[in-house]
Amino acid sequence: THIALLPGDGIGPEIMAPAVQLLEHFVPGVSTEEHLFGGASIDAHGTALTDEVLAGCQQADAVLLAAVGGPKWDTTNPDDPRPEQGLLGLRKALGLFANLRPVRPLPALYDASPLKRERIEGTDLLVVRELTGGIYFGEKTRTDTDASDLCHYTTAEVDRIARVAFEAAKLRRNKVSSVDKANVMETSRQWRQVVHAVHAADFAGVELEDVLVDNAAMQLVSRPSDFDVIVTENLFGDILSDEAAMITGSIGMLPSASLGNPDGPGLFEPVHGSAPDIAGTGAANPLAMFLSLAMLLRHGLSLEAEAGALETAVDAALDGGLRTKDLGGSAGTAEATAAVLAHL
Amino acid sequence: THIALLPGDGIGPEIMAPAVQLLEHFVPGVSTEEHLFGGASIDAHGTALTDEVLAGCQQADAVLLAAVGGPKWDTTNPDDPRPEQGLLGLRKALGLFANLRPVRPLPALYDASPLKRERIEGTDLLVVRELTGGIYFGEKTRTDTDASDLCHYTTAEVDRIARVAFEAAKLRRNKVSSVDKANVMETSRQWRQVVHAVHAADFAGVELEDVLVDNAAMQLVSRPSDFDVIVTENLFGDILSDEAAMITGSIGMLPSASLGNPDGPGLFEPVHGSAPDIAGTGAANPLAMFLSLAMLLRHGLSLEAEAGALETAVDAALDGGLRTKDLGGSAGTAEATAAVLAHL
Numbered sequence: 001t002h003i004a005l006l007p008g009d010g011i012g013p014e015i016m017a018p019a020v021q022l023l024e025h026f027v028p029g030v031s032t033e034e035h036l037f038g039g040a041s042i043d044a045h046g047t048a049l050t051d052e053v054l055a056g057c058q059q060a061d062a063v064l065l066a067a068v069g070g071p072k073w074d075t076t077n078p079d080d081p082r083p084e085q086g087l088l089g090l091r092k093a094l095g096l097f098a099n100l101r102p103v104r105p106l107p108a109l110y111d112a113s114p115l116k117r118e119r120i121e122g123t124d125l126l127v128v129r130e131l132t133g134g135i136y137f138g139e140k141t142r143t144d145t146d147a148s149d150l151c152h153y154t155t156a157e158v159d160r161i162a163r164v165a166f167e168a169a170k171l172r173r174n175k176v177s178s179v180d181k182a183n184v185m186e187t188s189r190q191w192r193q194v195v196h197a198v199h200a201a202d203f204a205g206v207e208l209e210d211v212l213v214d215n216a217a218m219q220l221v222s223r224p225s226d227f228d229v230i231v232t233e234n235l236f237g238d239i240l241s242d243e244a245a246m247i248t249g250s251i252g253m254l255p256s257a258s259l260g261n262p263d264g265p266g267l268f269e270p271v272h273g274s275a276p277d278i279a280g281t282g283a284a285n286p287l288a289m290f291l292s293l294a295m296l297l298r299h300g301l302s303l304e305a306e307a308g309a310l311e312t313a314v315d316a317a318l319d320g321g322l323r324t325k326d327l328g329g330s331a332g333t334a335e336a337t338a339a340v341l342a343h344l
Numbered sequence: 345t346h347i348a349l350l351p352g353d354g355i356g357p358e359i360m361a362p363a364v365q366l367l368e369h370f371v372p373g374v375s376t377e378e379h380l381f382g383g384a385s386i387d388a389h390g391t392a393l394t395d396e397v398l399a400g401c402q403q404a405d406a407v408l409l410a411a412v413g414g415p416k417w418d419t420t421n422p423d424d425p426r427p428e429q430g431l432l433g434l435r436k437a438l439g440l441f442a443n444l445r446p447v448r449p450l451p452a453l454y455d456a457s458p459l460k461r462e463r464i465e466g467t468d469l470l471v472v473r474e475l476t477g478g479i480y481f482g483e484k485t486r487t488d489t490d491a492s493d494l495c496h497y498t499t500a501e502v503d504r505i506a507r508v509a510f511e512a513a514k515l516r517r518n519k520v521s522s523v524d525k526a527n528v529m530e531t532s533r534q535w536r537q538v539v540h541a542v543h544a545a546d547f548a549g550v551e552l553e554d555v556l557v558d559n560a561a562m563q564l565v566s567r568p569s570d571f572d573v574i575v576t577e578n579l580f581g582d583i584l585s586d587e588a589a590m591i592t593g594s595i596g597m598l599p600s601a602s603l604g605n606p607d608g609p610g611l612f613e614p615v616h617g618s619a620p621d622i623a624g625t626g627a628a629n630p631l632a633m634f635l636s637l638a639m640l641l642r643h644g645l646s647l648e649a650e651a652g653a654l655e656t657a658v659d660a661a662l663d664g665g666l667r668t669k670d671l672g673g674s675a676g677t678a679e680a681t682a683a684v685l686a687h688l
């Protein structure tokens with residue numbers, strides 16, 4: 001078993017180190033290789049993703065990523081390299097069209113949520129975000145006076161992500177909320193048509209509702225526990241999954257898996273960013289990183305028991321009172337790691 | 345003084361009627377004309393906005409709109425007429441590039457908010473949404489297999505909306521949060537550049553921060569009271585203003601003004617939709633409609649005192665215990681209207 005490690009930027013290396021410790025605990029003898037990625041790769045090679053690193057990822061059984069980006073590489077000049085290009089390039093090159101972001105606030109953390117307890121109680125939703133299409137990958141233009149981004153989808157791209165969502169719903173509460181902006185966007189009208197066609201053909205037993213994206217942004221705040229699976233296109237998924245993350249009280253808690261190519265590796269990463277403001281202080285919450293490792297064990301290596309054991313240890317550490325700074329406590333990365341290790 | 349009235353669809357006519365009553369109270373002798381618009385116009389004329397209605401709006405001093413749309417006119421066929429085309433066409437034809445959406449939860453309604461009291465206390469923000477550009481108005485294509493929407497902006501379009509935001513901030517708490525997705529979209533990198541150029545040239549005394557749209561979706565939930573003016577492009581503004589609306593506990597409370605052409609009328613409408621599920625039951629909350637009328641009095645007719653009196657009456661009615669169904673109470677449209685009238 002070989003895992004490619006991409007620590008990236010900011011707090012990335014600090015949360016990767018304990019994750020590797022846990023990986024070695026669960027997969028004795030695992031081989032790993034660390035690669036520069038994102039801003040770190042721009043500094044060394046002038047590009048966020050080199051061919052060597054891409055090849056290294058392609059040969060791995062799974063890729064574990066921490067976080068990329070930071071003010072150092074922020075630029076409005078279209079010709080400058082940007083850390084995110086590495087992430088987008090890797091998703092595309094590995095064919096990772098399905099991004100799974102489970103959102104389940106733990107009872108131990110209800111107090112940390114900005115939402116009233118009765119609103120979040122029972123929330124357990126999964127955002128299925130299309131990850132290799134839409135405005136992220138359409139043609140871009142820029143002149144002195146004009147700029148444009150093209151949002152483009154094929155029916156095949158919508159069809160395959162809809163299937164991922166319906167299959168996931170069958171293992172959960174059997175409900176899919178498909179989010180679009182069909183009253184304005186042509187790609188959304190296509191999206192809605194294809195999702196309904198897939199539903200009618202192969203998943204008629206799953207409950208399906210259409211929700212406009214502006215309405216979805218409201219309902220995630222007002223009634224998050226009514227959602228089961230939310231399926232949506234790339235940009236809406238970016239916005240809504242971060243919003244959904246916040247209702248848990250800390251985006252520092254949420255993992256994600258990017259899947260798609262049955263013959264290639266999946267990519268596993270926390271939903272949070274590189275938090276340059278706290279990088280180097282030892283304050284970063286590593287729990288989303290650990291839960292991303294759990295998703296890697298489950299989806300990437302088919303180690304269901306190990307994945308469950310790691311998730312249970314994280315829950316137990318929180319139940320035991322572990323609170324990192326972002327959860328209103330004072331524990332840093334090292335204490336959080338020790339607390340989880342203690343429950344293994 | 346002449347006001348064009350567009351009741352539209354669903355609960356639209358039910359909330360328009362009491363608003364006209366209030367308009368006549370504040371502007372004795374006002375002349376009004378009601379026009380079919382949205383789905384109602386599609387049913388009568390096959391199009392959501394006829395040339396006659398557009399001309400009627402252009403000749404008015406201001407346009408008051410209730411709401412458009414409903415399942416009856418939902419369609420995924422690109423050739424069918426849709427109610428929203430009327431709204432988009434009207435915004436474009438009247439040159440209404442600046443949509444102002446104030447979000448200020450009333451202390452009397454803190455209990456109705458899904459957010460914990462300490463998170464919303466003190467929230468008083470203004471979303472300035474660009475309304476006549478972006479993916480709403482870019483070229484759309486559709487074939488059997490492909491669909492696309494073009495997001496396009498000119499520097500002039502960004503420049504003028506940025507100025508509206510900075511001017512508004514100077515009358516408020518002097519802070520602008522500019523929201524974009526500059527790590528992915530070319531239009532966002534242009535947006536960021538132009539906003540900073542306008543800032544440096546003419547508004548250096550206003551505090552300016554850049555926030556990525558996914559991060560903004562989180563921060564609206566976690567720390568809404570930190571925002572003063574949020575300025576963003578059309579689609580992001582649609583999503584974020586609805587999300588912000590929900591933190592007040594009821595989108596039924598929020599008004600909006602669409603401005604832009606100094607020589608033409610502004611358009612004033614509630615942020616909520618046509619609520620077809622409760623249309624005809626007399627249950628609709630008319631308060632956002634009344635507050636939209638207040639914005640019309642202020643921005644459309646320069647009747648500041650009258651606008652303030654109406655807003656004060658709405659506040660007083662709520663302080664006096666008025667709660668419509670969406671606020672957890674039992675008052676319908678008629679009772680809410682009576683409660684506001686009683687405080688004039």
Ligand SMILES: CC(C)[C@H](C(=O)O)[C@@H](O)C(=O)O
Pocket residue numbers: 069084087238527528558
């Ligand atoms: C870093 C950025 C390009 C990325 C995205 O928008 O996809 C991030 O926000 C995410 O959600 O993984």
Ligand SMILES: CC(C)[C@H](C(=O)O)[C@@H](O)C(=O)O
Pocket residue numbers: 183184214413428431582
């Ligand atoms: C009805 C729809 C086209 C419209 C929009 O997206 O602009 C509405 O959601 C709004 O925010 O006014």
